């Protein structure tokens with residue numbers, strides 16, 4: 001048997017071209033076979049069709065059609081974030097240009113754990129990390145920096161780790177009841193004391209309750225605030241929180257995994273006032289940044305915090321190599337082998353510019369306002385509140401929580417619309433997270449009609465699974 005073609009130069013591009021044609025055709029055919037935002041039938045039916053399509057995954061003799069078969073199957077079985085009725089999660093439709101850049105990253109396969117596995121890519125990462133850190137900290141002396149992560153979860157873990165190390169080995173997390181679950185999990189992972197949870201009655205952290213907690217607690221403290229809650233897209237009162245932290249000598253982390261994208265918008269940037277008071281900020285550009293997963297960052301105000309991550313492994317960053325001028329990359333992550341996720345980020349930032357990205361942000365926020373307007377005017381629905389970013393919580397009027405949950409599941413099983421759920425003010429809401437800039441007014445009206453029609457088929461007390 002001859003060697004299968006390899007992707008990196010010089011024969012790579014020639015070998016890839018026909019394979020890409022196959023991939024693109026299979027993506028197209030698979031999406032057509034799905035025919036909606038989600039494959040219909042629910043988990044048992046979808047799993048059966050998937051197993052049937054995939055067949056034997058490790059046959060004795062290889063199958064030359066495997067690429068077409070599997071790409072078709074995975075496209076048919078996918079939830080399509082670019083479908084206008086797919087609006088459940090902070091799951092964005094990726095920009096084509098970013099996806100194309102990601103292909104180049106896969107073809108070249110650099111790794112960012114040592115300079116000799118990616119000399120140019122490691123320099124690109126340094127530049128992009130610096131540029132994004134300065135977006136968060138325009139005035140921070142001497143030079144803010146950021147670490148590239150797999151997402152908000154890893155960024156939050158690193159934020160807690162840096163806080164622990166800056167405080168001599170321990171820190172207590174104080175966060176709102178609205179904080180992302182990954183923060184408490186990171187505290188558990190890092191062996192920190194049980195987090196202190198401060199009430200967030202309206203979905204945002206209450207600064208007076210925070211002040212009360214900070215007055216009562218002793219020892220090093222890390223407050224974590226949220227700019228863009230996952231459930232409702234709400235932004236904590238950042239300047240008030242920052243002032244309370246300063247008064248009590250507590251360190252501040254802001255989880256802006258969702259809201260961080262507002263930095264690109266002239267219209268919405270002011271909603272993040274106070275962000276640069278934080279010692280660390282989580283960003284997640286696979287949310288309001290239209291990147292393929294993964295595209296997270298942790299922005300760090302004071303470079304000195306990063307010394308906690310310094311680490312030596314002779315084969316990657318021997319002291320004499322570093323002294324001779326080879327960049328030392330191990331201290332930029334807890335991972336070793338690492339994809340150059342910055343390539344797609346750099347391509348996106350440079351292709352769209354601040355104006356282009358800002359326009360996408362403005363567009364999805366406008367869609368959310370329009371959808372909230374439709375809900376508000378409809379006698380069959382209740383709107384929780386006007387959106388702050390691009391999340392709209394609503395529910396059929398006069399429905400029980402059980403019915404609200406059943407409507408969501410029925411839409412998933414139909415494969416016609418994908419909505420999320422959120423429990424707030426003691427009630428269950430349907431959640432529309434609008435991240436698709438191509439969604440139009442007609443799509444929003446169709447989404448609401450579909451929810452109304454599905455609700456009408458569910459009789460209270462006799463809800464199917």
Ligand SMILES: *Cc1c(COP(=O)(O)O)cnc(C)c1O
Nearest residue numbers: 151152153180230255257258284
């Ligand atoms: C999505 C989200 C996270 C987690 O990010 P991942 O990329 O899923 O790891 C953390 N915090 C907030 C507020 C989020 O919305």
